Amino acid sequence: MTTAWQPSPSLPPPASTVGAVGWARxxxxxxxxxxxxxxxxxxxxxxxxxxxxxxxxxxxxxAGKDQSACDGDGACWxxxxxxxxxxxxxxxxxxxxxxxxxxxxxxxxxxxxxFFENAPYKKALGWIFLTVYPVVSGVLLLGGAFGLEFVDTDxxxxxxxxLVLSYVGIVAALPIGILLALGRRSxxxxxxTICVAFIELWRGVPLISVLFMASVMLPLFLPEGTNFNxxxxxxxxxxxxxxxxxxxxxxxxxxxxxRGQYEAxxxxxxxYWRSMWLVILPQALKLVIPGIVNTFIALFKxxxxxxxxxxxxxxxxxxxxIIDPAWQNVAAEGFFFAAFVYWIFCFGMSRYSQALxxxxxxxxxx
Amino acid sequence: xxxxxxSQDNGSDGIIRMxxxxxxxxxxxxxxxxxxxxxxxxxxxxxxxxxxxxxxxxRCINRLEEHxxxxxxxxxxxxxxxxxxxxxxxxxxxxxxxxxxxFPHLTVLDNLCLAPQYVRKAPRAEAEETAMMYLxxxxxxEQADKFPGQLSGGQQQRVAIAxxxxxxxxxxxxxxxxxxxxxxxxxxxxxxxxxxxxxxMTMLVVTHEMGFxxxxxxxxxxxxxxxxxxxxxxxxFFDNPQHDRTQLFLSQILAH
Numbered sequence: 001m002t003t004a005w006q007p008s009p010s011l012p013p014p015a016s017t018v019g020a021v022g023w024a025r026x027x028x029x030x031x032x033x034x035x036x037x038x039x040x041x042x043x044x045x046x047x048x049x050x051x052x053x054x055x056x057x058x059x060x061x062x063a064g065k066d067q068s069a070c071d072g073d074g075a076c077w078x079x080x081x082x083x084x085x086x087x088x089x090x091x092x093x094x095x096x097x098x099x100x101x102x103x104x105x106x107x108x109x110x111x112x113x114x115f116f117e118n119a120p121y122k123k124a125l126g127w128i129f130l131t132v133y134p135v136v137s138g139v140l141l142l143g144g145a146f147g148l149e150f151v152d153t154d155x156x157x158x159x160x161x162x163l164v165l166s167y168v169g170i171v172a173a174l175p176i177g178i179l180l181a182l183g184r185r186s187x188x189x190x191x192x193t194i195c196v197a198f199i200e201l202w203r204g205v206p207l208i209s210v211l212f213m214a215s216v217m218l219p220l221f222l223p224e225g226t227n228f229n230x231x232x233x234x235x236x237x238x239x240x241x242x243x244x245x246x247x248x249x250x251x252x253x254x255x256x257x258x259r260g261q262y263e264a265x266x267x268x269x270x271x272y273w274r275s276m277w278l279v280i281l282p283q284a285l286k287l288v289i290p291g292i293v294n295t296f297i298a299l300f301k302x303x304x305x306x307x308x309x310x311x312x313x314x315x316x317x318x319x320x321x322i323i324d325p326a327w328q329n330v331a332a333e334g335f336f337f338a339a340f341v342y343w344i345f346c347f348g349m350s351r352y353s354q355a356l357x358x359x360x361x362x363x364x365x366x
Numbered sequence: 367x368x369x370x371x372x373s374q375d376n377g378s379d380g381i382i383r384m385x386x387x388x389x390x391x392x393x394x395x396x397x398x399x400x401x402x403x404x405x406x407x408x409x410x411x412x413x414x415x416x417x418x419x420x421x422x423x424x425r426c427i428n429r430l431e432e433h434x435x436x437x438x439x440x441x442x443x444x445x446x447x448x449x450x451x452x453x454x455x456x457x458x459x460x461x462x463x464x465x466x467x468x469f470p471h472l473t474v475l476d477n478l479c480l481a482p483q484y485v486r487k488a489p490r491a492e493a494e495e496t497a498m499m500y501l502x503x504x505x506x507x508e509q510a511d512k513f514p515g516q517l518s519g520g521q522q523q524r525v526a527i528a529x530x531x532x533x534x535x536x537x538x539x540x541x542x543x544x545x546x547x548x549x550x551x552x553x554x555x556x557x558x559x560x561x562x563x564x565x566x567m568t569m570l571v572v573t574h575e576m577g578f579x580x581x582x583x584x585x586x587x588x589x590x591x592x593x594x595x596x597x598x599x600x601x602x603f604f605d606n607p608q609h610d611r612t613q614l615f616l617s618q619i620l621a622h
Contacts, residue, residue: 258465258467260463260465260467261467261469263430263463263467264461264463264467264468264469265469266428266430266456267428267430267456267459267460267461267530268456268480268481268485268529268530268533269453269456269457269481269485269533270480270481270484270485271449271453274484274485278480278484279469279480282471283469283470283471286471360471
């Protein structure tokens with residue numbers, strides 16, 4: 001004779017440990033010291049928040065055309081408004097700026113669906129973003145074809161230049177970085193040596209000196225009279241530099257994949273490239289999404305260094321505008337604006353990577 | 367039975383033939399003069415203490431490990447450095463691992479369809495049909511759309527068996543398929559393997575499941591120190607081991 005086993009019922013947790021009250025009690029007011037810190041830090045936060053809001057919004061000046069409009073204690077946004085066109089388009093001719101706007105619009109239209117899980121044609125739009133978009137944008141911005149007036153890259157600047165540099169850097173550095181990472185782990189000594197040398201060389205020099213050399217030294221080695229576009233040189237420098245970093249991030253992911261995955265793929269008859277493309281890289285890249293996005297964000301902000309070779313992206317534009325004698329004491333406003341622009345884009349990349357990580361989580365935690 | 371086993375051993379038309387195979391890991395001589403002839407449809411269990419080289423033997427058959435001396439001929443194709451030969455053999459030889467090694471980023475169905483689609487170039491619909499057939503056979507068709515991480519160990523190993531079978535192999539290698547499983551899941555995997563044996567599949571199984579060896583194996587091979595110490599049909603092997611080392615091993619694993 002056996003007894004039937006009845007599982008004991010699960011009870012709800014005590015009320016004081018769940019909900020907002022429970023959370024506040026355990027996190028903010030658990031001891032008297034913790035309570036003091038909570039109160040003091042709250043007051044300090046409120047004070048500074050008020051100061052910033054007062055400066056930036058309540059006492060700020062937005063109406064007007066020039067310095068005389070700014071007489072209050074607050075921020076002089078008139079300056080940013082007045083030079084806004086320069087911060088976005090650089091020296092791009094006014095009449096042709098619609099071309100830049102089309103580029104911005106396409107960028108937003110192609111990226112926006114990527115933030116949503118069930119957006120229609122998401123995959124197709126992603127591929128268009130990587131293949132068709134750079135060609136269309138290149139023709140659009142540069143002109144000289146299809147009846148578009150030619151606009152030399154010397155005139156490019158502001159946010160538009162930032163986006164061009166970052167886009168090319170990001171889209172080119174990832175695949176080159178992946179190939180370098182695979183090469184560094186290759187069993188073929190020649191390929192491995194080349195990849196290690198490439199990575200260590202580019203990673204060992206500061207980006208600023210890469211850009212400087214690309215701008216100043218490279219022309220010395222090229223034949224007399226060769227005109228090698230300055231922007232193109234900066235793009236190549238940034239891409240090489242970032243792909244070396246990317247390679248090491250990807251290598252970290254490759255090393256985290258257990259040997260069994262390589263063996264299972266081989267045992268099924270998959271060759272090297274198919275194993276990598278279908279089995280190893282999808283897992284390795286997923287693992288290092290935070291590192292990859294970290295590199296992308298660093299790259300986005302590093303584009304500010306092109307100032308050294310006389311290209312004016314957003315921050316460069318702001319810096320040159322604040323020394324304009326027509327405006328005094330507007331440095332804070334200018335830098336605040338530049339910081340805000342960079343933050344918007346970097347935060348967007350960060351959010352996208354988090355959404356991607358959640359989407360790719362298949363419940364397999366190593 | 368003994369004679370039958372012996373005659374298979376001498377046949378020159380074995381589906382797997384290993385002739386004086388030697389292998390070193392650096393300085394360590396891990397396989398010493400391995401000679402093995404496996405007939406088509408034969409089921410062989412390889413056992414021995416850890417470090418005896420038993421896993422290495424079967425891993426040499428699909429070239430996950432490279433042998434340095436001797437010859438290995440699988441289904442008429444000799445294993446050399448020729449990548450074509452290696453790929454050809456890997457298409458004919460399926461393998462199950464101790465840790466399953468399913469691809470965690472793919473669903474169960476995609477795990478099964480991957481190799482048929484990309485190696486055999488089967489159309490997706492056909493690959494899916496085959497995959498579902500084998501999932502039925504290992505009795506978990508309802509898990510097709512889940513990810514490996516959502517399955518139990520026993521289910522994962524059955525998926526791994528189905529994944530290998532989708533390539534329609536002539537030979538199946540099992541490298542300690544139940545060693546990483548909880549006790550209550552070992553049976554479901556062994557049942558699947560017994561059913562596979564009944565279909566006439568050529569199987570080489572590295573395992574310590576002596577019950578399985580008794581039920582399924584035509585021959586049991588005992589290895590130690592990189593050498594084949596004893597080969598016999600299961601009843602003789604367990605009841606009347608010829609070698610001291612075999613006796614000691616059996617007394618150790620069957621003591622409890």
